Amino acid sequence: MAPVSPSLIFSLCLIFILIPQAATQPSFICHTCSPGLGTYTTNSTYAANLKHVFSSFSSNTEIENGFYSASFGQDPDKVYAIGLCRGDLNQDFCRSCINDATLALIQLCPNQKEAIGWYDNCTLRFSNHSIYGSGDEIPSCFINQNNVSDVDGFGKAVKSLLDSMISEAASSNRKFATKTSVAPDLSKLYGFVQCTLDLSEQQCNNCLEMTSSQLPLFTIGMGGGRFYTPSCNFRFDTNLFFQPQADASLPPSPIFPSPMPIKGAVILM
Numbered sequence: 064m065a066p067v068s069p070s071l072i073f074s075l076c077l078i079f080i081l082i083p084q085a086a087t088q089p090s091f092i093c094h095t096c097s098p099g100l101g102t103y104t105t106n107s108t109y110a111a112n113l114k115h116v117f118s119s120f121s122s123n124t125e126i127e128n129g130f131y132s133a134s135f136g137q138d139p140d141k142v143y144a145i146g147l148c149r150g151d152l153n154q155d156f157c158r159s160c161i162n163d164a165t166l167a168l169i170q171l172c173p174n175q176k177e178a179i180g181w182y183d184n185c186t187l188r189f190s191n192h193s194i195y196g197s198g199d200e201i202p203s204c205f206i207n208q209n210n211v212s213d214v215d216g217f218g219k220a221v222k223s224l225l226d227s228m229i230s231e232a233a234s235s236n237r238k239f240a241t242k243t244s245v246a247p248d249l250s251k252l253y254g255f256v257q258c259t260l261d262l263s264e265q266q267c268n269n270c271l272e273m274t275s276s277q278l279p280l281f282t283i284g285m286g287g288g289r290f291y292t293p294s295c296n297f298r299f300d301t302n303l304f305f306q307p308q309a310d311a312s313l314p315p316s317p318i319f320p321s322p323m324p325i326k327g328a329v330i331l332m
């Protein structure tokens with residue numbers, strides 16, 4: 064019998080490593096289980112209601128604007144949930160993201176009455192109280208990526224990019240905006256802002272203004288970042304990460320995947 068080549072063994076090992084991962088959901092960029100807000104037991108009515116709401120999201124093929132909202136059950140076991148895809152994401156990627164999020168959130172926050180998880184492509188949140196139109200700004204999560212040399216100038220460029228998108232996003236049909244500007248080192252700076260579609264124009268403005276007012280604390284030295292709250296989010300990067308033709312008044316189209324690794328996250332409760 065011929066000797067088995069080391070590269071074959073290596074390939075086989077890779078396959079064994081890769082198979083189990085294929086069955087699990089991607090990790091959230093950020094998530095929090097709001098442990099202060101109570102727990103439910105495994106076979107309770109709350110568990111069944113949550114499962115019902117989430118399966119209604121996963122099985123829904125009608126949603127075209129990337130916004131999912133539902134509640135199910137009777138007090139005190141009523142469950143409320145909201146899902147939101149990136150505004151420039153197409154329907155298939157959106158559904159797949161929401162589906163992953165329903166599985167991952169229950170796995171990561173077993174028996175928690177309230178939780179939220181943020182992916183690049185979508186956000187999913189559930190609670191035992193009504194969250195529709197709440198305009199909640201916490202919990203929030205800030206992620207930064209690479210360092211820049213001109214910290215001060217870069218921070219200012221990021222803030223002015225964000226500020227220039229707020230009213231456009233708040234007044235658009237799909238409550239998002241994308242924009243390209245120039246960083247101090249003359250590289251491109253790409254920005255994306257979005258609110259959940261249950262917010263009024265005023266609420267969306269308020270949520271994004273709050274994000275902007277907190278930004279200087281965090282942007283120090285960052286070449287790319289994301290700021291997530293339950294009701295709005297902001298992302299900037301020196302690499303293009305959204306569909307350049309994305310138009311908040313039009314139906315969704317495909318986006319580019321994020322090329323950047325995640326370096327650190329701060330969760331604010």
Ligand SMILES: *[C@@H]1O[C@H](CO)[C@@H](O)[C@H](O)[C@H]1NC(C)=O
Nearest residue numbers: 100101102138139176191192
């Ligand atoms: C949600 O659950 C918490 C903890 O069990 C409870 O204190 C609160 O009253 C519940 N909220 C509603 C609206 O039922």
Ligand SMILES: *[C@@H]1O[C@H](CO)[C@@H](O)[C@H](O)[C@H]1NC(C)=O
Nearest residue numbers: 103104105106107108110174
């Ligand atoms: C939940 O129900 C299943 C099926 O009825 C049962 O096998 C399981 O032991 C129950 N778990 C708990 C924690 O009660």
Ligand SMILES: *[C@@H]1O[C@H](CO)[C@@H](O)[C@H](O)[C@H]1NC(C)=O
Nearest residue numbers: 208209210211283284285326
């Ligand atoms: C970013 O800057 C910090 C502080 O100066 C340094 O410790 C870190 O290694 C830098 N990271 C990268 C990726 O350059």
Ligand SMILES: *[C@@H]1O[C@H](CO)[C@@H](O)[C@H](O)[C@H]1NC(C)=O
Nearest residue numbers: 089152156184317318319320
């Ligand atoms: C996010 O959406 C893009 C398409 O726009 C897709 O290529 C990528 O795989 C999605 N990410 C995940 C983790 O599904």
